[in-house]
Amino acid sequence: MAGFSCVTYRGICHGMGSDYAPTELTSARSIVMNGVTKSYRFMRIDPESEGVTCIQLFGNTVEDFTEAMKIICEDELLSRVDIFDINMGCPVAKVVKTGAGSGLIRTPELAGKIVEESRKTAEALDKILTVKTRIGFDDNDNNGPLFAKMLASCGAQAICVHGRTAKQMYAGKADWNAIAKMREAVANEGVYFFANGDVTDGKSAREILDVTGADGIMIGRASCGNPWIFQEVKDYLFEGKNSHEKNTLEKPTFKEKCDMLLTELDGRIKEVGEHTAVTEMRSVMPQYIKGFPGAAKMKVDLCRASTMTEVRQILDSCLREGTNGN
Numbered sequence: 038m039a040g041f042s043c044v045t046y047r048g049i050c051h052g053m054g055s056d057y058a059p060t061e062l063t064s065a066r067s068i069v070m071n072g073v074t075k076s077y078r079f080m081r082i083d084p085e086s087e088g089v090t091c092i093q094l095f096g097n098t099v100e101d102f103t104e105a106m107k108i109i110c111e112d113e114l115l116s117r118v119d120i121f122d123i124n125m126g127c128p129v130a131k132v133v134k135t136g137a138g139s140g141l142i143r144t145p146e147l148a149g150k151i152v153e154e155s156r157k158t159a160e161a162l163d164k165i166l167t168v169k170t171r172i173g174f175d176d177n178d179n180n181g182p183l184f185a186k187m188l189a190s191c192g193a194q195a196i197c198v199h200g201r202t203a204k205q206m207y208a209g210k211a212d213w214n215a216i217a218k219m220r221e222a223v224a225n226e227g228v229y230f231f232a233n234g235d236v237t238d239g240k241s242a243r244e245i246l247d248v249t250g251a252d253g254i255m256i257g258r259a260s261c262g263n264p265w266i267f268q269e270v271k272d273y274l275f276e277g278k279n280s281h282e283k284n285t286l287e288k289p290t291f292k293e294k295c296d297m298l299l300t301e302l303d304g305r306i307k308e309v310g311e312h313t314a315v316t317e318m319r320s321v322m323p324q325y326i327k328g329f330p331g332a333a334k335m336k337v338d339l340c341r342a343s344t345m346t347e348v349r350q351i352l353d354s355c356l357r358e359g360t361n362g363n
């Protein structure tokens with residue numbers, strides 16, 4: 038996820054139960070034009086802390102994807118990536134108007150060619166090729182099942198479907214029934230299928246799996262500032278623990294959340310330096326403290342911070358005041 042999926046946070050999530058997480062989307066065109074240097078920080082992987090690694094690319098031509106994959110694999114570290122994921126879901130206007138991201142849902146023939154050729158390139162590079170998409174472009178688009186089938190028959194080895202149309206962006210409820218139809222369409226294609234959209238806890242994870250028949254789940258927003266969610270979901274699915282009803286799983290305390298925020302910030306500082314890390318964490322920090330008493334005031338303070346010391350002071354003073362020391 039753009040702004041959230043940095044190498045530090047993916048490592049934290051993997052350590053806390055996530056099987057893998059893609060990098061944020063990176064422009065294939067930019068890699069072809071400029072090499073990997075400009076986008077390196079978005080693509081940096083750490084197989085040791087992340088386990089399975091996945092670089093997500095967006096673009097609008099076959100050549101940009103295949104060339105970008107080859108260029109990435111010329112880099113010593115990046116060549117260790119396990120999966121290339123093609124973004125066919127980004128709804129942002131400046132991406133869609135170039136025909137990339139969810140724009141590719143409207144050009145299925147091109148999308149198919151991109152998958153077909155990218156799969157060949159991925160195979161030659163000994164990589165897995167996956168696709169992330171949505172249930173359609175807008176409400177009038179009923180081609181989701183056909184699109185999924187096409188992706189599978191063109192060689193996608195896994196497909197992840199977000200249960201909203203591109204027009205919806207992130208509004209409204211994810212339509213799990215629409216995901217189910219796409220899952221059904223590829224039932225005999227031998228493709229691994231992930232469902233995505235509105236999974237926020239163990240219960241919703243169970244429900245999305247039951248409704249869609251998916252093989253796996255991707256968790257987006259509910260994982261921001263909340264790496265605990267992965268174990269929570271796994272405990273619910275595999276151990277029968279239900280954190281909400283039976284209260285067998287403790288929710289992280291404010292102190293634990295603050296400690297995790299500082300761990301992420303510390304890792305990001307090592308990645309990109311203090312100024313950039315703190316500035317970029319301004320949209321991430323509120324996610325950690327969401328729901329705790331005093332979060333609104335704290336958010337304002339954190340969004341003004343520009344050093345690790347300032348962040349630490351804000352969190353320390355909240356802990357000292359005791360309003361959040363539960």
Ligand SMILES: Cc1cc2nc3c(=O)[nH]c(=O)nc-3n(C[C@H](O)[C@H](O)[C@H](O)COP(=O)(O)O)c2cc1C
Pocket residue numbers: 038039040060061062093124126169199207233234235236255256257258259
């Ligand atoms: C801030 C933000 C950034 C995102 N960036 C990406 C991205 O780079 N690549 C991608 O495939 N999806 C991206 N997404 C979409 C999420 O991966 C996910 O599909 C969507 O949020 C629905 O899942 P959720 O309800 O679990 O959040 C992003 C979503 C948000 C809110």
